[in-house]
Amino acid sequence: MTESHSSAPSHDEFGLIQWIRDHVAGQSSLPAVSVGIGDDAASVRLAPDQARNSECLVAVDMLLEGVHFDTATATARQIGRKALAVNLSDIAAMAGTPIAAVISVSLPRRVSSEFARDLHAGLADLAAEFDVALVGGDTNVWDGPLVVSVTVLGRSPASGPVLRSGARAGDAILVTGDLGGSLAGHHLDFTPRVRESRLIGDLVELHSMIDVSDGLAADLHHILEESGVGANIEAAAVPISPAAITAAASANASDARSPLDRALSDGEDFELLFTLSNDDAARLLNAPPCATPITRIGEIIVEPGCTLLDAAGNPTPLAPSGWRHQ
Ligand code: ADP
Ligand code: MG
Numbered sequence: 001m002t003e004s005h006s007s008a009p010s011h012d013e014f015g016l017i018q019w020i021r022d023h024v025a026g027q028s029s030l031p032a033v034s035v036g037i038g039d040d041a042a043s044v045r046l047a048p049d050q051a052r053n054s055e056c057l058v059a060v061d062m063l064l065e066g067v068h069f070d071t072a073t074a075t076a077r078q079i080g081r082k083a084l085a086v087n088l089s090d091i092a093a094m095a096g097t098p099i100a101a102v103i104s105v106s107l108p109r110r111v112s113s114e115f116a117r118d119l120h121a122g123l124a125d126l127a128a129e130f131d132v133a134l135v136g137g138d139t140n141v142w143d144g145p146l147v148v149s150v151t152v153l154g155r156s157p158a159s160g161p162v163l164r165s166g167a168r169a170g171d172a173i174l175v176t177g178d179l180g181g182s183l184a185g186h187h188l189d190f191t192p193r194v195r196e197s198r199l200i201g202d203l204v205e206l207h208s209m210i211d212v213s214d215g216l217a218a219d220l221h222h223i224l225e226e227s228g229v230g231a232n233i234e235a236a237a238v239p240i241s242p243a244a245i246t247a248a249a250s251a252n253a254s255d256a257r258s259p260l261d262r263a264l265s266d267g268e269d270f271e272l273l274f275t276l277s278n279d280d281a282a283r284l285l286n287a288p289p290c291a292t293p294i295t296r297i298g299e300i301i302v303e304p305g306c307t308l309l310d311a312a313g314n315p316t317p318l319a320p321s322g323w324r325h326q
Helices: 011-023 025-029 076-092 113-129 194-203 216-227 242-250 259-265 278-286
Strands: 033-035 042-044 056-064 097-108 133-142 147-155 172-176 206-211 230-234 272-276 294-301 305-309 315-317
Touching: 011 025, 025 033, 056 076, 076 097, 076 113, 076 147, 076 194, 076 206, 097 113, 097 194, 113 133, 172 278, 194 206, 194 272, 194 278, 206 216, 216 230, 216 259, 216 272, 216 305, 242 259, 272 278, 278 294
Parallel strands: 097 133, 230 305
Antiparallel strands: 033 042, 042 056, 056 147, 097 147, 172 272, 172 294, 206 272, 230 294, 305 315
8 A cells, every 4th residue: 555545535434524524413503604524624704794705714634654654755844745735725625715724743752853843844835835824733742653733724715615515517527737646756745726726716606626635536526425416527538647657657467557547546636626617617728827737527417426438438437436447
């Protein structure tokens, strides 16, 4: 197992999250809750009559040594940077603007104080790049592995956060960047799509959005389930990372997955996956507001489920875990 692969949640984690979501369902009627459990970030009203663009987005993500990174292959700076980057990606997925972050670190007794400072430097560099204030945290030293948990606060866009649940039949499905490069190390140095999210959101009306953390197929299924719709994906349109092509060519027999399969099922791309009307999609693709590529990969349909269409239009079911040669 690679670092990146094992970071995708198991079904038990999804089951537990669903149980917690059901358990706190009554709280979603509290006036403070604009968006509760189940999306990339929560959105909280700090005052009862608050305008949507001043709602507070909240996201937290925890990175575990041996699961999300390995101190043998990642530097302290890379680990710190990634811990913030994954959270900024979740705020971007709501079309929000990250504002401030608090950091919890459980430091193994074995690491040096230089390592701890480098970890902070990695966080601070990325925070400065996105004008995010590091406003607090908690530090403990113990005999266990390194754990870094970052909570980020953000501002919702004026029209309200873009949710996983807003996809409509007839929407075009678009994705930023390319997919499948995380195992080649991209998961340690990706740039969260905060700027792209804002530029795209300023230009068109986004119906739904998620960041690709579990893999394109899995994260598309989150949108489909939350929105109660289905999707057709055109295999030939999926933007595949050059690293996925290289990895497929050089992989040994135990990992004979095609570049497409890697792009569909490998997690931690941290690209934005979003849906919008066909007219808005055409406008966006004709005059992209950012240098990061934007690609149309399919459409939302009424019938639930997800289908992968090959170049000849032959359908294959696309499971949340991705696609396999049969
Ligand atoms: P992401 O991949 O975008 O970080 P997750 O799959 O981690 O999203 O989480 C899905 C949803 O479940 C989010 O809304 C998250 O806040 C919520 N969640 C996860 N773990 C817990 C928990 N222990 N208690 C409450 N909510 C949780
Ligand atoms: Mg997310």
